[in-house]
Amino acid sequence: MTTLLFAGALLLLGVSLYGLLVIRNFIKILIVLQILVKAAMLALIAAGYHSGQPALGQALAVTVIVADTIVIVIGLALAIRAQHQTGTLDIDQLVNPEG
């Protein structure tokens, strides 16, 4: 079961890395970041089970989940602010508005 968790985490990592390379929309990047953090959380829990300390892995996963929620809350607030001020959510245009 631990190998299955690790494999799931790695596949999620691959999907989210591909998404981060391809996607240009601010909110969709936040969605892909959520997938990336889920991969990290699964890997932590799998590592906990593998090392014989599942409770420690779960305690670390709680911290990851809370931090991830704060990240998406602040990210969404930033996206709303950017949309109101610049009228776009495209990362390229937000970084370089004139080009």
Place this chain on the structure above:
Amino acid sequence: MLSTVIGSLLVTLMILCAVQAVRAGHLLTAALWLAGVSASASSLLFVIGAFEIAVIELSLSLGLVTVLLVFAISMIGANTPDNPTHRPRYGLLTAAFTLLLITLLNMAMPTENTAAQADFATALWSWRQFDVLLQIVLIFVGVLSVLYLLTGLGTVQQTHVSASEKAQEEDPIVEEMLS
């Protein structure tokens, strides 16, 4: 045996939802596929026996984050399409890299360790108490940041509009360009 089969199905479902979330053209669809990823992940955590994390994942990721995403998308406008600039060139490379990592991991993984175990409450409140403090600080910082970012949104837009109107009134060239 049965839990392994259910776990494999849940991992497959989770990956499929994640791929669909990345591929989805519209933001609302992507948010709903992300909710599918969270539901599969929390079911998987329940199957392997991590009940507390499954509940936290269900309530925060599937509940709060989905509601916040739908709220933000409805504020911005759900018909904001994503325009990927360079599409599937990296797909094969990423898949090959992931398969290589899985193979290396399976080869390098040592046998499972059965060290002394503690329950979840002891691990969280005794061993990781600074993490709990960090979480509380993070929540306060998050609330303050959102308040700071979202305060006066209407006035910002109003200021922007009034500045352009003012420039239009003052300069006939600007007026001509804008018309």
